[in-house]
Amino acid sequence: MSMDAVFKALSDPSRRQLLDRLHDHNGQTLNDLCSGLEMTRQAVTKHLAILEAANLVATRKQGREKLHFINPVPINDIAERWIGKFERGRLKALAELKRNLEREEP
Amino acid sequence: MSMDAVFKALSDPSRRQLLDRLHDHNGQTLNDLCSGLEMTRQAVTKHLAILEAANLVATRKQGREKLHFINPVPINDIAERWIGKFERGRLKALAELKRNLEREEP
DNA sequence: TTGACATGCAACCAAATGGTTGCCTATAAA
DNA sequence: TTTATAGGCAACCATTTGGTTGCATGTCAA
Numbered sequence: 001m002s003m004d005a006v007f008k009a010l011s012d013p014s015r016r017q018l019l020d021r022l023h024d025h026n027g028q029t030l031n032d033l034c035s036g037l038e039m040t041r042q043a044v045t046k047h048l049a050i051l052e053a054a055n056l057v058a059t060r061k062q063g064r065e066k067l068h069f070i071n072p073v074p075i076n077d078i079a080e081r082w083i084g085k086f087e088r089g090r091l092k093a094l095a096e097l098k099r100n101l102e103r104e105e106p
Numbered sequence: 107m108s109m110d111a112v113f114k115a116l117s118d119p120s121r122r123q124l125l126d127r128l129h130d131h132n133g134q135t136l137n138d139l140c141s142g143l144e145m146t147r148q149a150v151t152k153h154l155a156i157l158e159a160a161n162l163v164a165t166r167k168q169g170r171e172k173l174h175f176i177n178p179v180p181i182n183d184i185a186e187r188w189i190g191k192f193e194r195g196r197l198k199a200l201a202e203l204k205r206n207l208e209r210e211e212p
Numbered sequence: 213t214t215g216a217c218a219t220g221c222a223a224c225c226a227a228a229t230g231g232t233t234g235c236c237t238a239t240a241a242a
Numbered sequence: 243t244t245t246a247t248a249g250g251c252a253a254c255c256a257t258t259t260g261g262t263t264g265c266a267t268g269t270c271a272a
Contacts, residue, residue, distance in 0.1 A: 007122070008117050010117070011113045011116070011117030012259090012260080014260085016113070019192075023191065023192060026199070026202065026203075027206060029219090031217090031219085039261080040261075040263085041219080042221095042262075045219080045221095046260075046261080047260085058207055063218090063270075064217075064219070064268065064269040064270065065218065065269095066218080066219070067206070069203045069207065070192075070199065070203070071200075072192050072193070072203075073200065075193075076189075076192075076193065076196055079193065082122075083181055083184070083189070086129060086176075086178050087178070087181075087182065090178040090182055093178050094179065097132075097176070097177055100133060100173070100175050101164055101175065118230080135248075135249090136248070136249065137248065145231080146232065147248090147249080148231080148233085148250090148251095149230070149231055151249080151251095152229095152230075153230085167249095169238095169240075169248090170238060170247075170249070171239095171248065172248080
């Protein structure tokens with residue numbers, strides 16, 4: 001699974017909003033997810049396709065409806081593999097940052 | 107600080123690469139950061155400006171050089187505020203996801 | 213079976229994005 | 243005081259992106 005697709009998918013506020021909605025109430029249909037949004041259904045469809053391609057959302061067809069479920073694994077992977085790297089030694093880096101910036105400044 | 111700017115800044119592979127480089131060796135000049143990249147200096151300048159606007163990178167001028175330092179705080183904030191939300195109950199959500207997807211499938 | 217509802221597909225559009233080239237400014241060094 | 247080096251600014255360009263409208267397909271219910 002490409003980490004780039006996940007980052008790209010998360011970079012749009014509308015898509016993060018959709019993830020938030022699924023986090024609040026998992027297993028919604030497309031129309032459920034559209035309700036109250038300032039977007040056409042087709043726009044939401046596109047966003048969901050991007051989230052699905054990034055493996056952040058999984059779907060299941062049930063009759064004429066399509067149910068959407070959030071998949072926490074890729075988000076967790078980013079937290080573990082990528083953010084974790086910057087976390088380690090965070091306080092040290094922050095202290096170093098302040099020290100470096102303050103050299104030769106008022 | 108806008109969380110959206112941070113997500114947007116992190117969505118580009120070149121910018122994540124620059125952060126990686128600063129993580130490896132902090133306090134580099136613009137030319138340091140350009141060396142060996144398949145990009146013009148001006149492209150790197152633009153990326154660094156975006157990272158700086160998102161508060162992911164801080165700079166200090168030293169003579170005719172400009173030193174760049176990574177700031178771990180916004181990344182940490184995202185981990186805490188946003189990813190943390192999806193982390194909580196991750197295993198439960200994953201089990202639920204599998205259960206939902208497997209209903210009525212081979 | 214026919215109408216209503218849920219979703220899919222494709223063409224199109226404006227704006228944002230990532231990149232380039234060319235030139236200008238400022239500082240260090242010869 | 244030249245000259246080379248580090249960086250800044252601006253115009254321009256192609257592609258991607260987020261969105262729309264219009265129409266097609268599939269499924270449930272009367």
